[in-house]
Amino acid sequence: MAAETKTVCFRCGQDVKYYDSVLRIIRTKGRKTGQIKIQRFRCSHCGCIHRNLPDDVFPYKQYEAEIIRGVLEGFITPETIGYEDYPCEMTMIRWKSQKTQLLL
Ligand SMILES: [Zn+2]
Known part of the structure; x- marks a missing residue:
């Protein structure tokens, strides 16, 4: 086990x-x-x-955890390029407001 x-x-x-x-x-x-x-x-x-x-998946979020982490830790912003599927700014703001739940 x-x-x-x-x-x-x-x-x-x-x-x-x-x-x-x-x-x-x-x-x-x-x-x-x-x-x-x-x-x-x-x-x-x-x-x-x-x-x-x-470890690499957050509940109910259809973006890669890498991107979510980047947003939450502040090194991916709406100005960051290189993420072709990157979330819109409103999505980022929502993630930040839900940070506690996301990291549970
Ligand atoms: Zn219980």
């Missing part, structure tokens, strides 16, 4: 149990789409669902 990560509920701190897996579609810089498999865990104490996300 070495690959299993220990996950606890963010709400009540109890252990969570494996629930199911879901496929999520992601979009990359090259305008290609791909699918990743995300494991879901359920807290047996309060019943809330947790998603075990790979």
Whole structure:
């Protein structure tokens, strides 16, 4: 069981149990789409669902994590060139306002 990560509920701190897996579609810089498999865990104490996300994917965001990180850390701005699929300024502002949720 070495690959299993220990996950606890963010709400009540109890252990969570494996629930199911879901496929999520992601979009990359090259305008290609791909699918990743995300494991879901359920807290047996309060019943809330947790998603075990790979390090390089943020929930519900169809941009590469690299770009999101760049925006959040401030080294990608609306003036930055080199990202053909780069987000519009409003998207960047929204990410910044959601920073806490994005990094959960
Ligand atoms: Zn819980």
